[in-house]
Amino acid sequence: MESYTTYDYDVLVIGAGGAGLRAAIAAIEKGARVGVVTKSLLGKAHTVMAEGGMAAAMGNVRSEDNWKVHFRDTLKGGGMLNNWKMVENYTKEAPDRVRELEQWGAVFDRTPDGKINQRNFGGHSYPRLAHVGDRTGLELIRTLQDHAVKMGINAHMETTIYRLLTEGGAVVGALGFNRQTGEFLVFRAKAVVLATGGLGRIYQITSNSWECTGDGFSLASMVGADLIDMEFIQFHPTGMVWPPSVMGILVTEGVRGEGGVLKNSEGKRFMFDNVPERYKGEFAETEEEAERWLQGDRNARRPPELLTRDVVARAIRKEVNEGRGSPHGGAYLDIASRRPADYIKKKLPSMYHQFMKLGNLDITKEPMEVGPTCHYVMGGIRVDPDTQATNVPGLYAAGEVAGGLHGANRLGGNSLSDLVVFGRRAGMAAAEYAAKQTGSYQVDEAQVRAYIAEALQPFNNPQGENPFALMKELRATMQKNAGIMREENELKTQLEILANLKKRAWNTSVSGGRAYNPGWHTALDMRLMVEISEAVVLAALARKESRGGHARLDYPDPDPTFAKLNHIIRRSSDGTLNVVAEPLPEMPEDRRKIAEAKDLKELSDKVGA
Amino acid sequence: MSTVTFKVFRGDRNGGELKDYTVEVQEGMVVLDAIHQIQAEQAPDLACRWNCKAGKCGSCGAEVNGKPTLMCMTRLDTIDTSKPVTVRPMKTFPVIRDLATDVKWNYEANKKIKPFTPAPGTDWIMFQEDVDRVQEFRKCIECFLCQNVCHVLREHDEKTGFIGPRLLVRTASLEMHPLDVENRLDMLKNEGGIGYCNITKCCTEVCPEHIHITDNAIIPLKERVVDEYYDPVLGFFRRLFGSKKRAEPSGQAADD
Numbered sequence: 001m002e003s004y005t006t007y008d009y010d011v012l013v014i015g016a017g018g019a020g021l022r023a024a025i026a027a028i029e030k031g032a033r034v035g036v037v038t039k040s041l042l043g044k045a046h047t048v049m050a051e052g053g054m055a056a057a058m059g060n061v062r063s064e065d066n067w068k069v070h071f072r073d074t075l076k077g078g079g080m081l082n083n084w085k086m087v088e089n090y091t092k093e094a095p096d097r098v099r100e101l102e103q104w105g106a107v108f109d110r111t112p113d114g115k116i117n118q119r120n121f122g123g124h125s126y127p128r129l130a131h132v133g134d135r136t137g138l139e140l141i142r143t144l145q146d147h148a149v150k151m152g153i154n155a156h157m158e159t160t161i162y163r164l165l166t167e168g169g170a171v172v173g174a175l176g177f178n179r180q181t182g183e184f185l186v187f188r189a190k191a192v193v194l195a196t197g198g199l200g201r202i203y204q205i206t207s208n209s210w211e212c213t214g215d216g217f218s219l220a221s222m223v224g225a226d227l228i229d230m231e232f233i234q235f236h237p238t239g240m241v242w243p244p245s246v247m248g249i250l251v252t253e254g255v256r257g258e259g260g261v262l263k264n265s266e267g268k269r270f271m272f273d274n275v276p277e278r279y280k281g282e283f284a285e286t287e288e289e290a291e292r293w294l295q296g297d298r299n300a301r302r303p304p305e306l307l308t309r310d311v312v313a314r315a316i317r318k319e320v321n322e323g324r325g326s327p328h329g330g331a332y333l334d335i336a337s338r339r340p341a342d343y344i345k346k347k348l349p350s351m352y353h354q355f356m357k358l359g360n361l362d363i364t365k366e367p368m369e370v371g372p373t374c375h376y377v378m379g380g381i382r383v384d385p386d387t388q389a390t391n392v393p394g395l396y397a398a399g400e401v402a403g404g405l406h407g408a409n410r411l412g413g414n415s416l417s418d419l420v421v422f423g424r425r426a427g428m429a430a431a432e433y434a435a436k437q438t439g440s441y442q443v444d445e446a447q448v449r450a451y452i453a454e455a456l457q458p459f460n461n462p463q464g465e466n467p468f469a470l471m472k473e474l475r476a477t478m479q480k481n482a483g484i485m486r487e488e489n490e491l492k493t494q495l496e497i498l499a500n501l502k503k504r505a506w507n508t509s510v511s512g513g514r515a516y517n518p519g520w521h522t523a524l525d526m527r528l529m530v531e532i533s534e535a536v537v538l539a540a541l542a543r544k545e546s547r548g549g550h551a552r553l554d555y556p557d558p559d560p561t562f563a564k565l566n567h568i569i570r571r572s573s574d575g576t577l578n579v580v581a582e583p584l585p586e587m588p589e590d591r592r593k594i595a596e597a598k599d600l601k602e603l604s605d606k607v608g609a
Numbered sequence: 610m611s612t613v614t615f616k617v618f619r620g621d622r623n624g625g626e627l628k629d630y631t632v633e634v635q636e637g638m639v640v641l642d643a644i645h646q647i648q649a650e651q652a653p654d655l656a657c658r659w660n661c662k663a664g665k666c667g668s669c670g671a672e673v674n675g676k677p678t679l680m681c682m683t684r685l686d687t688i689d690t691s692k693p694v695t696v697r698p699m700k701t702f703p704v705i706r707d708l709a710t711d712v713k714w715n716y717e718a719n720k721k722i723k724p725f726t727p728a729p730g731t732d733w734i735m736f737q738e739d740v741d742r743v744q745e746f747r748k749c750i751e752c753f754l755c756q757n758v759c760h761v762l763r764e765h766d767e768k769t770g771f772i773g774p775r776l777l778v779r780t781a782s783l784e785m786h787p788l789d790v791e792n793r794l795d796m797l798k799n800e801g802g803i804g805y806c807n808i809t810k811c812c813t814e815v816c817p818e819h820i821h822i823t824d825n826a827i828i829p830l831k832e833r834v835v836d837e838y839y840d841p842v843l844g845f846f847r848r849l850f851g852s853k854k855r856a857e858p859s860g861q862a863a864d865d
Contacts, residue, residue: 041716107743113734353664511653
């Protein structure tokens with residue numbers, strides 16, 4: 001019989017990106033014994049790839065900035081579908097979380113008076129992103145990693161969780177395996193925090209690393225946790241489009257924050273023609289005004305290149321579809337003609353390096369070619385806005401895997417600070433819950449045995465399919481049928497394809513041994529990826545309107561009915577997924593005034609922000 | 610489209626061999642793309658560690674035609690593909706399987722370095738010119754290629770009394786932080802083994818982040834150790850007045 005090793009923790013954190021590490025630190029501070037599981041080595045999680053910065057209304061560059069302006073910007077960018085209480089918690093706490101990182105050793109870029117510098121980004125009314133050149137994610141993860149090591153975390157590196165374990169409806173641990181050896185591990189835990197990140201790998205063109213296979217969404221859904229807003233996928237407007245092998249790799253929004261402009265093949269700055277009704281009056285209307293803004297004129301409005309990501313991504317797609325794209329099917333992103341070469345190399349060093357090495361292009365001399373790439377999922381596991389608790393006892397979620405904060409579209413820079421604000425809250429709440437669980441560890445041996453047998457099945461299935469080919473098929477069809485622009489027939493087709501892929505995902509074959517076997521890992525990833533793909537498609541079918549990261553060709557406009565609804569994706573007892581529409585949580589009158597302020601002047605006049 | 614032959618190491622701790630694979634090459638492909646193609650079509654159990662595929666995470670270090678490099682940043686059109694391309698794991702660390710090596714020693718050795726310790730009651734004002742050099746060190750993506758080529762680790766396998774270039778860079782990032790007050794010189798001299806480094810700059814040459822490891826991190830640290838432990842005049846005064854951590858000379862820039 002297959003053997004396994006058992007570990008006991010008060011709090012098990014799954015994922016070691018920004019949210020997971022911050023949760024672990026918070027739980028340790030509460031006195032919990034904490035284990036952290038990560039599919040990669042420590043410090044390699046997808047957080048490391050974040051570039052532009054972390055948003056927090058610190059007011060270091062523009063003293064007018066405060067949480068209320070950030071609150072309004074976030075809700076407005078999110079199509080007002082955000083959970084308002086999460087947004088409030090987030091915008092109020094983000095500055096403290098940034099300062100805390102500095103106190104743990106992070107070294108952010110500085111203002112002339114020696115404070116943490118902040119840069120402009122899409123959808124933010126003021127320069128708000130604390131940053132380190134264009135490698136802010138690396139700074140964040142290394143700081144948290146160092147601090148977590150100082151606090152004494154137990155890290156299980158290169159370990160995959162296959163399933164959560166339950167007892168009497170509560171989560172009591174997880175079954176995983178060591179990727180290096182193939183050995184099975186049982187984690188018995190009083191509380192579990194999911195911090196597994198996103199699902200970009202279900203799409204063909206993505207900025208996400210191999211890890212982003214949506215594990216947490218599926219693991220949670222399988223034990224009965226509700227998901228929310230899964231139709232909202234962020235296609236970042238600027239991914240590399242050439243050469244083919246780097247298609248989708250991110251080009252930071254910081255390029256536009258530093259003054260970069262988007263042009264079509266006719267040399268026209270097309271974003272001036274793409275300002276949506278709700279943002280009219282807040283952006284520069286001429287190139288001359290945009291130029292004055294870049295030079296620091298505070299009376300000039302922001303250039304339309306700094307509109308929200310959903311808007312910019314669709315505008316680029318439109319230019320390409322109407323025949324005004326660049327040679328490789330993107331738009332031109334030009335910083336070369338806007339800033340001196342030295343400045344570009346100082347502020348955007350990894351972009352310079354990335355294009356030089358991978359694209360044979362000097363961004364200080366020539367424009368880049370860019371196009372949309374799947375970057376982020378706004379939806380996720382539904383959580384309590386204060387504790388990050390799911391509807392399943394003992395299960396918490398934080399970071400990209402949790403839903404609610406970003407509504408229909410996330411503002412750039414709002415992710416890194418999301419990780420630390422809600423990672424901390426989840427870690428604290430999980431530790432408090434764990435402290436109340438006085439009974440002994442409960443794990444159902446039969447459940448463990450059944451899952452191990454399931455996980456090993458591809459080794460005993462010589463006639464099964466190649467898991468890599470299967471994954472390729474999933475990603476290509478999701479891209480085609482449930483990508484940046486959607487319509488009913490394609491989504492329905494995709495549901496049929498997924499039903500078929502779901503069966504085939506349980507009929508794969510792998511060769512070789514269990515030690516560090518990517519074929520096996522891919523086979524098991526596929527089982528989770530088809531589940532979460534289905535949730536995305538079902539929610540996308542149900543929302544018959546266009547809003548934020550969900551755009552329907554057959555319903556091209558926002559619909560006031562859907563403006564009041566979140567979609568909950570719930571698994572019924574027979575295992576099928578269903579979409580339930582629920583009214584948004586009621587926003588109190590004083591908060592509504594902030595959220596709905598027409599512009600910054602009204603915001604400051606009416607609510608004193 | 611052309612085809613290129615790759616000779617890829619297949620094996621584990623107990624040994625292994627180079628195996629030939631033929632890959633169809635497209636414009637712009639990097640070595641990691643070729644490895645992935647082999648994995649997807651010919652050898653699904655070919656082990657290789659990677660994450661970001663954009664030179665940001667430092668996971669995919671290997672030795673391509675004998676040269677230590679990140680596979681994701683090595684374009685095939687920058688190497689001679691008329692002959693077979695050899696891909697081996699980093700030599701300094703034990704092989705787990707194929708191209709994946711066991712790098713956990715780095716994480717263990719890291720624990721010798723005392724953590725960031727800020728001055729109590731600081732106002733957290735720091736100027737850009739004072740943090741520039743620390744930011745250079747903090748660019749490190751922990752690919753461990755510098756550890757891989759350092760001959761103290763690679764040829765002499767000195768992994769108990771020496772922490773290697775990566776961790777010397779990390780120590781430098783703490784020692785030169787304008788607000789840090791911890792003293793790590795004793796560690797550098799003893800279990801850190803900074804004296805083993807004889808400045809051949811192999812580490813600097815392979816650094817994908819172009820950190821001036823030797824000139825900007827190791828040599829200044831060596832000077833501090835020498836000042837602290839081997840300067841007879843300073844030693845005399847220290848015996849008289851007690852030892853303090855040195856003031857940061859660049860702190861003067863803050864007055865500009």
